[in-house]
Amino acid sequence: MPRTTNARAPRAPRTIPENPFLGLLASVQQDVDARLAPLLDATLEAARPLGSEVRAMVGALADLCRRGGKRLRPALVVAGGRAASTRAALEPALGAGVALELLQAYFLIHDDWMDGDSVRRGGPTVHRLLARRFGDPSKGDASAILAGDYSAALALDVLARVEVPPRVLRPVMESFARMQLDAVLGQQLDIGASAPNVERAYALKTGSYTVKGPLELGARLASARPETLGALERFAGPLGIAFQLRDDLLGAFGEPERTGKPLGSDLTAGKRTVLLVEGLRRVRGESRRALLAVVGNRRAKQRDVRRALDILEESGARARVEARIEALATEARGALSRGITKEGARLLEGAVDALTARRA
Numbered sequence: 554m555p556r557t558t559n560a561r562a563p564r565a566p567r568t569i570p571e572n573p574f575l576g577l578l579a580s581v582q583q584d585v586d587a588r589l590a591p592l593l594d595a596t597l598e599a600a601r602p603l604g605s606e607v608r609a610m611v612g613a614l615a616d617l618c619r620r621g622g623k624r625l626r627p628a629l630v631v632a633g634g635r636a637a638s639t640r641a642a643l644e645p646a647l648g649a650g651v652a653l654e655l656l657q658a659y660f661l662i663h664d665d666w667m668d669g670d671s672v673r674r675g676g677p678t679v680h681r682l683l684a685r686r687f688g689d690p691s692k693g694d695a696s697a698i699l700a701g702d703y704s705a706a707l708a709l710d711v712l713a714r715v716e717v718p719p720r721v722l723r724p725v726m727e728s729f730a731r732m733q734l735d736a737v738l739g740q741q742l743d744i745g746a747s748a749p750n751v752e753r754a755y756a757l758k759t760g761s762y763t764v765k766g767p768l769e770l771g772a773r774l775a776s777a778r779p780e781t782l783g784a785l786e787r788f789a790g791p792l793g794i795a796f797q798l799r800d801d802l803l804g805a806f807g808e809p810e811r812t813g814k815p816l817g818s819d820l821t822a823g824k825r826t827v828l829l830v831e832g833l834r835r836v837r838g839e840s841r842r843a844l845l846a847v848v849g850n851r852r853a854k855q856r857d858v859r860r861a862l863d864i865l866e867e868s869g870a871r872a873r874v875e876a877r878i879e880a881l882a883t884e885a886r887g888a889l890s891r892g893i894t895k896e897g898a899r900l901l902e903g904a905v906d907a908l909t910a911r912r913a
Contacts, residue, residue, distance in 0.1 A: 574903030633771025636897025732766030760793020823849025
């Protein structure tokens with residue numbers, strides 16, 4: 554398988570300390586992209602003899618992967634390794650990072666189909682792309698599900714080929730399987746809107762494969778001690794939830810040119826986010842009706858979407874979510890203690906800022 558008379562003199566700008574995690578992220582992004590490109594080329598080539606429809610399915614997956622992506626998860630794999638040991642080999646972590654990007658593609662494809670979304674990373678979602686390709690929405694949906702499945706299997710194949718001793722690979726594979734299982738359970742809680750605590754669903758659906766899983770993979774690849782794994786788990790729990798809460802705010806208030814999605818996309822999709830739950834808890838009367846008129850209404854006019862966002866802002870719901878993000882970030886920082894190397898702690902401290910203060 555392929556692989557801004559009496560004016561004061563202007564002050565000098567305040568120096569902003571470099572975030573070491575962002576430096577790592579830039580490097581890892583280049584490395585992972587360089588590994589993904591030939592792998593995707595090879596999968597397309599392997600699909601060629603199977604006909605145009607198979608090539609279209611594999612091509613839609615490759616198109617999604619090539620549209621970019623922050624590559625946060627691979628960088629967290631490397632950071633997890635550095636948290637365990639500053640001498641651990643980098644190559645296995647990068648290989649695991651490629652596998653994680655493919656696993657994320659699987660989650661994105663299926664999630665977009667379940668939510669009925671049309672845009673991802675500034676382009677059409679895979680099921681929309683394939684529906685146009687085949688001229689048949691039903692066939693496009695089915696093919697998109699297969700593209701997601703194919704990506705998950707390809708991820709597993711890539712991870713299995715990471716060159717580490719068998720005693721290391723087995724717990725790595727177990728961690729990889731566990732993060733996928735947790736994410737699926739979290740998605741079911743999400744679509745059923747049955748979670749008594751929305752943050753619990755966030756921890757499973759997003760935190761599992763965005764923060765906890767990648768850190769654990771990197772640490773296990775570096776033969777981490779139990780003390781390190783415990784510290785990383787305590788760090789990852791609150792940070793994974795904070796990441797999804799930031800995603801909620803971006804899904805509502807984010808600038809489309811940055812997020813690659815329409816303004817207020819989560820509202821018009823009817824997603825039961827903490828932001829929406831908090832807003833509905835706070836507003837009554839006409840404001841509540843104006844908000845509910847947009848929720849789940851993909852045909853809502855822009856002025857109505859903006860009014861709904863103003864309601865969430867004026868009600869204090871957005872400020873409440875921001876405060877919760879900060880509290881969770883503080884909790885995560887508090888876990889950076891014994892069992893984590895100094896370099897690892899610096900990277901993870903930077904990761905807290907990168908994941909909770911992002912704009913896209």
